[in-house]
Amino acid sequence: MLALPASQLRLALPDGGSEPVDSQAFKAYDLTRTSFGEGMTGPIVVVGTLPDGLSDDQAKTKQFDVADKLRSVDNVVAAVPVALSQDHRTAVFQVIPKDGPASASTVQVVSELRGKGSEIQQATGATIGLTGQTAGNIDVSAKLGAALPPYLAIVVGLSLVLLLLVFRSIVVPLLATGGFLLSLAAAFGAVVAVYQWGWLGSVFDVANPGAVLSFLPIILIGVLFGLAMDYQVFITSGMRESFMHGENAKQAVRSGFSHAAAVVTAAAIIMVSVFAGFIFSHLTMVRPLGFAMAFGVLVDAFVVRMTIVPAVMYLLGEKAWWLPRWLSRVLPDVDVEGANLQRTTSAGGTKELVH
Secondary structure, eight states: OTTGGGGGOOEEOOOGGGSOTTSHHHHHHHHHHHHHOGGGGSOEEEEEEOOTTOOHHHHHHHHHHHHHHHHTSTTEEEEEEEEEOTTSOEEEEEEEESSOTTSHHHHHHHHHHHHTHHHHHHHHSOEEEEESHHHHHHHHHHHHHHHHHHHHHHHHHHHHHHHHHHHOOSHHHHHHHHHHHHHHHHHHHHHIIIIISOTTTTTTTOSSOOOEETTHHHHHHHHHHHHHHHHHHHHHHHHHHHHHTTOOHHHHHHHHHHHHHHHHHHHHHHHHHHHHTTTTOSSTTTHHHHHHHHHHHHIIIIIIIIIIHHHHHHHHGGGGGOOOHHHHHHSOOOOTTOHHHHHHHHTTOHHHHHO
């Protein structure tokens, strides 16, 4: 349920609306918004290259023709010429969208304006390009969003390989990675609910809900992955060690968990406390990042690593440590638990190992 809002995640870079309510930046943003509309807080700059050899009057006529084409795009309130170079070759236009710079409709406006380029060139002979902070922020957000799937795939793939090597089990890497994805989805869902939809906004001091910070997902994935795998290794290595040293699978889960629970609890509380300190920072762009990491660690440590993982391991019993024979022969035996050392000692090899 916590993860459901994550499907509505929208990414954008911060604007004046994300500043503290009592700051000068927010007051100016709010005054502009209420006086002239949301779009005036983030106008789109369009630069056009006009045909050669135009007189001053012809160039101005071309400017107005291009502005008419720009104005025909949906959700554009105004499009006006603002500058013309001395050689009459370069014109600058300001396009005012209906909504703010981080809104979904403005993202669509930028896309449609770019798609309008060929039509404008055919009709007026002018070529256009978009620039300015609004278009630039939208492009950066799109690039960061496009980088998320391969980044997440690399992180998940590496975790599967490394945990497979360490624990020599098919179930443990899948369980660890699946738990990480569950915690990540829950953290994204909570961030969307609070900072994009404004739920509990009065509690977390969210005055102007909007799109989520563009680079939050990348930072959250990296930090949460590191901590999640750390907690997983703490808990599962104790279980693996007990199992390899002769305990039955279910008893190994109990003993391994009892030894690691206090360490994981203390580590998680420390990290949650650190991240939670950023939730009420005077830097509003840091707040959702602190909230996401604190919530993600809280869910991962106490719901996933200390509840779901031990429960599944206990129910599976020895099947939790299953590894196909062909894969067992291929994988190197890292022997983190020192099982080979114990077997050598039991066989009377203590002196050889000591000396």
